[in-house]
Amino acid sequence: MLKGKVAVITGGSRGIGRAICEKFAENGASIAFIYSGNQEKAEELKSKLLSAGVGAEAYKCNVASFQEVTDTFKQIVKDFGTVDILVNNAGITKDKLLLAMKEQDFGEVIDINLKGMFNTVKQVYPIFAKRKSGKIINISSISGIIGNQGQANYSASKAGVIGFTKSVAKELASRGVCCNAIAPGFIKTDMTAGFDETNPFVESIPQKRMGKPEEVAELALFLASSKSDYITGEVIRIDGGLAM
Numbered sequence: 001m002l003k004g005k006v007a008v009i010t011g012g013s014r015g016i017g018r019a020i021c022e023k024f025a026e027n028g029a030s031i032a033f034i035y036s037g038n039q040e041k042a043e044e045l046k047s048k049l050l051s052a053g054v055g056a057e058a059y060k061c062n063v064a065s066f067q068e069v070t071d072t073f074k075q076i077v078k079d080f081g082t083v084d085i086l087v088n089n090a091g092i093t094k095d096k097l098l099l100a101m102k103e104q105d106f107g108e109v110i111d112i113n114l115k116g117m118f119n120t121v122k123q124v125y126p127i128f129a130k131r132k133s134g135k136i137i138n139i140s141s142i143s144g145i146i147g148n149q150g151q152a153n154y155s156a157s158k159a160g161v162i163g164f165t166k167s168v169a170k171e172l173a174s175r176g177v178c179c180n181a182i183a184p185g186f187i188k189t190d191m192t193a194g195f196d197e198t199n200p201f202v203e204s205i206p207q208k209r210m211g212k213p214e215e216v217a218e219l220a221l222f223l224a225s226s227k228s229d230y231i232t233g234e235v236i237r238i239d240g241g242l243a244m
């Protein structure tokens with residue numbers, strides 16, 4: 001479905017990002033993934049992707065740094081020739097009730113989850129606009145749609161992702177570029193390590209289970225493929241009905 005395409009995925013070495021890297025590689029895309037710290041895990045994923053018969057490279061980069069992101073994308077274009085698909089997946093939480101939330105907790109979450117997307121989209125915007133094609137997929141959250149106590153910083157960043165997505169979609173629509181957001185609910189990853197199926201909270205999910213990273217990856221694949229060429233500026237929930 002993505003044969004010959006070059007995909008950049010941020011936060012690619014674990015969780016949802018890793019599942020997206022693997023799904024895209026299975027479908028023929030070459031993968032340039034960005035990771036923040038764990039080199040061993042990144043190398044292991046790179047080998048796995050290469051064994052799927054596609055190009056693959058790991059790039060250590062803090063998405064919150066405009067300079068690092070600029071340098072990294074220059075290297076990616078040098079290594080792969082271009083970029084066709086960008087998945088902005090890197091994200092963190094620093095959950096606390098607002099009363100206890102420090103200025104730094106707010107700033108770091110906004111810098112990584114929201115400004116990180118500005119930093120990466122700035123790199124592909126001229127490439128996509130000139131070529132008149134490209135797919136941008138931004139990972140938001142249902143917290144950005146309905147809010148969540150203890151997540152004022154995270155919800156604000158993820159709501160910002162939705163506004164950002166729609167603006168970019170409008171700017172680039174006439175250039176054949178699609179920009180959409182995915183809003184997951186509770187997905188089993190390191191980020192939700194404190195939760196499992198036995199948590200009473202899971203009862204409040206209409207489908208009574210957490211989601212799997214692979215399920216989010218399937219949706220990302222659809223949005224990255226030509227099957228979704230007439231969808232842009234959309235926010236798709238994948239949450240077992242939680243934020244209905």
Ligand code: NAI
Binds near residue numbers: 091185189
């Ligand atoms: P995770 O914690 O397993 O993965 C996050 C990834 O982002 C990691 O690979 C991490 O290294 C990377 N990252 C963090 N800060 C970075 C930085 N400054 N520069 C580059 N990379 C950085 O979490 P998970 O669950 O896989 O999350 C992926 C995305 O999905 C995040 O944006 C998260 O907010 C979002 N999400 C997750 C949900 C869940 O239930 N797991 C629900 C809703 C949204």
